[in-house]
Amino acid sequence: MLDHTPKECIERKALVINPAKTCQPLGATYAALGIHRCLPHSHGSQGCQMYFRSHLNRHFREPVEASTSSFTEGAAVFGGGANLKTSIKNIFSIYDPDIIAIHTTCLSETIGDDIPTYIAQAEVPEGKFVIHANTPSYVGSHIVGFSNMVKGMVKYLCNNNGNPNRKINIIPGFVNPGDMREIKRILKAMEIDFTMFPDTSGVLDAPLTGDYTMFPAGGARVEDIVAAGNSGATLALGGFASGDGAFELKKKCKVPAKVLQTPIGINATDELLMAASNFSGREIPAELEEERGQVIDIMADLHQHYHGKRAAIFGDPDILIGLAAFLLELGMIPKYVLTGTPGALFKKEVDRMLQEAGVDGRVISGGDLFTLHQLLKNEPVDLLMGTTYGKYISRAEDIPLVRVGFPVMDRGVHSYLPIVGYRGAMRLVEMISNTLLDRVDRDAPDENMELIM
Amino acid sequence: MRKKIAETPGNVAPCAHKSAGGQDCRGIEPPGLATFGCxxxxxxxxxxxxxxxxxxxxxxxxxxxxxxxxxxxxxxxxxxxxxxxxxxxxxxxxxxxxxxxxxxxxxxxxxxxxxxxxxxxxxxxxxxxxxxxxxxxxxxxxxxxxxxxxxxxxxxxxxxxxxxxxxxxxxxxxxxIVGTKEPEFATPYDINLIGEHNINGEMWMYKPILQEIGVRILSTFSGDGRIEKMRQAHRARLNVVVCAKSSLAIAEIMKKRWGIPYLSASFYGMREASDAIRRICRQLGDAKLIKKAEQVIAREEAKVNKALEPYRELFAGRKAVLNTGGNKSWAFAVALQDIGIEVVGVSVRKSNEEDRAKLRNILGADAVLMEKPVVEQIPLIMRTGADLLLAGGRSLYSALKKAIPFIEVSQEKTGNYCGYGGLINLARDIDLSINNPVFKLVSGDAPWEKKVMEPEQCLGRGA
Known part of the structure; x- marks a missing residue:
């Protein structure tokens, strides 16, 4: 295992060990899968797209279809225009999607391929769409790539036709289809008319019917994304993954934008409900009020099992901000909060949260898991929360792990069940308290083994 | 750009990767298709x-x-x-x-x-x-x-x-690296394993058997590998190329440079594993070694046959389609036959002419050799009524969507199917896969989807 990670922390500038992020094109691919009948296309070497597919289909345990420009040395030297135009032609004739969402890679960005010009020169059948986003792999992370692709959707598709309506646009952020379903359920319960994009529910959590289709029933409809330019407001859930898309929509179509935290925990979910209620004029239904009361009841029932416990959390910025906030609501201590996504804003935001709560925690952006491991060796915690990659640290340091975020490739079902909304909060409390109590049972000497806890 | 990109270092050996389309192993898919590795x-x-x-x-x-x-x-x-x-x-x-x-x-x-x-x-x-x-x-x-x-x-x-x-x-x-250090001592029974990555410990399924027979594994490229051992690899008497056509090139280089003969071998399936052991011992050319090998093979085969008995009964009449690369295709085909499953189709996308001929020979005239397995495999399963697909991770979830039992045989797989013991693992996993009750529960067959309701069934609905 990782037993040989040294305890002594030395600043590293040149080397990343055990990365805690992946690259922009993966996020762009995930966002593109949230459009109905869309084929994500990677403009670069053929390997790249296979890796994104691997990551995504291991996390969701679903087929993931995507294509590539298959660069050769020739394309790398002379430009990828011919490859892209051939790709577009091949894709429409072989796979027949309604829309192709192209993202760039480090290779095509470095040689400076001009995608809009290539698209303009390509043969696009009547009624079909081709959109693109620039997603250089050497900048940012998959969260930035997700954000850029959402921006691409707005730039290419959204249109204000002068007939505004009271619909609300929801940009859900880089969350699981189960989370997207939960957000939709909440909005439906409030009887709000909305458009969610991207929306991977029904795409990456499609049922087993005995039939395989390349383009499952789910995903945001292109015409709905186009019409999103007429909506009354946009709610962007998670500033890092969704903020830019909402602001782009405001710029292009004058749709008012509000950026909210990813609705993890009580306060953040309250805020989503209030914002949705304010924009739509709808009241909060009794059903949701009851759910809220249930979560608080659960938290009251179980608080003694997690109160004061220290946690290390790592993953993507929006999820971490939500989780950190919820851990504080639970009375837990987010001792370490580490994201691989670079950017000072994240650190500032979480530092502020911790300071307000009077918690002495360490926040790192653009970090790697090696750093997290070293920190834990120096000052351990009671609970680790993060992706599958945390399992090595969990084992080396004997700290229990709650799997949350992307990617989770060694457990199932997580992508179907939410961590957002009041229901998501219930699930998180269950996961956290069960994991901690399992540890208590495991470690208890015979004489202290309790039946009722 | 300071360096010519097209430069390919050490490009001396012939490529064994000619496919039907005349592509060599550098073959890149046409733009716009689904993808493979880089x-x-x-x-x-x-x-x-x-x-x-x-x-x-x-x-x-x-x-x-x-x-x-x-x-x-x-x-x-x-x-x-x-x-x-x-x-x-x-x-x-x-x-x-x-x-x-x-x-x-x-x-x-x-x-x-x-x-x-x-x-x-x-x-x-x-x-x-x-x-x-x-x-x-x-x-x-x-x-x-x-x-x-x-x-x-x-x-x-x-x-x-x-x-x-x-x-x-x-x-x-x-x-x-190779040839930069002399081994402390050399034996006439020193071999290198080339192209064996020890995925899920597959090499460990047969390495002890070779060692028991008296073969010394000097170096591996690169399963459970060590730099130190690789430096001494040039003193081996034989290179054994395990299940990867791309490794033939370096066996060829080592033959030219250090005069080490090589042979290709696979340890998937009982017959293949025994055959590999025999050929290695014969090549090393020692009567005592060959005799010992026969003893060990007899013992291992008896053990496997006993363990497989119940499965062979269970698998009678069962059919499988196999989508895996290179010479793993015939290796797994043989393994499946060893446990009593008929192979009705095999991918030959990454196979060379030699592999194809070998497959024809193993499978007989009726089996389908798939050039484009991604498109062909599911229709083939439907047509032949095959019970099982063995393929890589990216076929896994599309097959499951059609409720086709699946065994993963790619590099990301979790099973260990190599050597004599691996065959038993394969049989167990296939049993667990094709006989799981979930495949009887396809959601399109929900009770309310049954076409016509009998009148008495409608009673409860206020008819």
């Missing part, structure tokens, strides 16, 4: 099992992020196993403008000083090849500074497929 991935996977070396990826983080730990390779290097640590220079915009050589040198220095490896492999990627970082001189300087091998591996993604990258990776080892 050369970088092949090189990284070929060498990553060397557990006393640091594997440093010089590129943006994702090249490593997509390959690091995606495949589980067994290592007996307890406590110092570097295969589980991912190292990358994580190239950013600054390096694109100013070059990444300084960062690379710093990364090598840090990794060597903190991890004390026996060697370092530095992997080139698309973007670092394109900006023209002079990896050779950075690695050369580090090698002189630290006095351990620091091997540049030039297999950026765009130059070809995974197979081609695997070959380039192994070539880099042969050119930089």
């Amino acid at each position: 050369a970088y991935e092949g090189a990284y996977f070929a060498l990553a099992p060397v557990s006393d070396a640091v594997h440093l990826v010089h590129g943006p983080m994702t090249c490593l992020g997509s390959t690091w730990e995606f495949r589980h390779v067994g290592s007996s290097c307890a406590g110092l196993d570097k295969t589980q640590v991912g190292f990358t220079t994580d190239i950013g915009e600054m390096e694109l403008v100013h070059g990444g050589e300084k960062k690379l040198a710093g990364a090598i220095d840090y990794a060597i000083s903190k991890y004390q490896p026996q060697g370092v492999f530095v992997y080139e990627t698309c973007v670092t090849a394109l900006i023209g970082d002079d990896m050779d001189s950075v690695c050369g300087a580090a090698e002189r500074r630290w006095n351990i091998p620091v091997v540049p591996v030039h297999a950026p993604g765009f130059i070809g497929t995974k197979n081609y990258g695997e070959r380039l990776g192994l070539e880099a080892v042969v050119n930089h």
Whole structure:
């Protein structure tokens, strides 16, 4: 295992060990899968797209279809225009999607391929769409790539036709289809008319019917994304993954934008409900009020099992901000909060949260898991929360792990069940308290083994 | 650009990868199709099992992020196993403008000083090849500074497929490492295993058997590999190329350079494993060895046959379609036949003429050889009524959507199907897969989907 990670922390500038992020094109691919009948296309070497597919289909345990420009040395030297135009032609004739969402890679960005010009020169059948986003792999992370692709959707598709309506646009952020379903359920319960994009529910959590289709029933409809330019407001859930898309929509179509935290925990979910209620004029239904009361009841029932416990959390910025906030609501201590996504804003935001709560925690952006491991060796915690990659640290340091975020490739079902909304909060409390109590049972000497806890 | 990208280092050996379309193993798919791996991935996977070396990826983080730990390779290097640590220079915009050589040198220095490896492999990627970082001189300087091998591996993604990258990776080892140290002693029974990555410990299924017979494994490329052993590999009496056509190239180089003969062998399936052992012993040419081999083979085969008895009964009349690469295709076909399953179709996308001929011979005239398995495999299963698909991870979930039982046989698989013991594992996993009750529960067959309701069934509805 990782037993040989040294305890002594030395600043590293040149080397990343055990990365805690992946690259922009993966996020762009995930966002593109949230459009109905869309084929994500990677403009670069053929390997790249296979890796994104691997990551995504291991996390969701679903087929993931995507294509590539298959660069050769020739394309790398002379430009990828011919490859892209051939790709577009091949894709429409072989796979027949309604829309192709192209993202760039480090290779095509470095040689400076001009995608809009290539698209303009390509043969696009009547009624079909081709959109693109620039997603250089050497900048940012998959969260930035997700954000850029959402921006691409707005730039290419959204249109204000002068007939505004009271619909609300929801940009859900880089969350699981189960989370997207939960957000939709909440909005439906409030009887709000909305458009969610991207929306991977029904795409990456499609049922087993005995039939395989390349383009499952789910995903945001292109015409709905186009019409999103007429909506009354946009709610962007998670500033890092969704903020830019909402602001782009405001710029292009004058749709008012509000950026909210990813609705993890009580306060953040309250805020989503209030914002949705304010924009739509709808009241909060009794059903949701009851759910809220249930979560608080659960938290009251179980608080003694997690109160004061220290946690290390790592993953993507929006999820971490939500989780950190919820851990504080639970009375837990987010001792370490580490994201691989670079950017000072994240650190500032979480530092502020911790300071307000009077918690002495360490926040790192653009970090790697090696750093997290070293920190834990120096000052351990009671609970680790993060992706599958945390399992090595969990084992080396004997700290229990709650799997949350992307990617989770060694457990199932997580992508179907939410961590957002009041229901998501219930699930998180269950996961956290069960994991901690399992540890208590495991470690208890015979004489202290309790039946009722 | 300081360096010609098209340069292919050490490109001396013939390629055994000619497919029907006349593509060699650098064959890249036409633009716009679904995707396969890249050369970088092949090189990284070929060498990553060397557990006393640091594997440093010089590129943006994702090249490593997509390959690091995606495949589980067994290592007996307890406590110092570097295969589980991912190292990358994580190239950013600054390096694109100013070059990444300084960062690379710093990364090598840090990794060597903190991890004390026996060697370092530095992997080139698309973007670092394109900006023209002079990896050779950075690695050369580090090698002189630290006095351990620091091997540049030039297999950026765009130059070809995974197979081609695997070959380039192994070539880099042969050119930089092999022959740099003499073994303490040599025996007439020394062999190297080439192209065996010890995925999920597959090599360990047959290595003890070879050792029991008296064969000494001098070096492995690169399952549970060690730099130290690789340096001595040139003194082997025989190279055994295990299940990877891309490795034939380096066997050929080693034959030319050090006169080591080679043979191809597979340890999947009982008949193949026995055949491999026999051929290795015959090639080493010692009567005592051959006699001992026969004893061990008889014992192992008896053990397997006994264990397989109940399964063969269970699998009678069952059919499978197989989609895997290279010579694994016939190896697995034989393994399936060994446990009593009929193979009705096999992918030959990555197979050469020799593989195809061999498959025809093994499977008979009726089996379908699939040129485009991604498109062909599901219709073939439907047509033949096959009970099972064995394929790689990216076919897994589309097959399951059609409620087709599935066994994963790619490099990311969790099963260990190699050697005599592996065959029993395969039989057990197939049993668990095809006989799981879930496949009777396809949701399209829900009770309310039954076409016509009988009148008495409607009673409860106020009819």
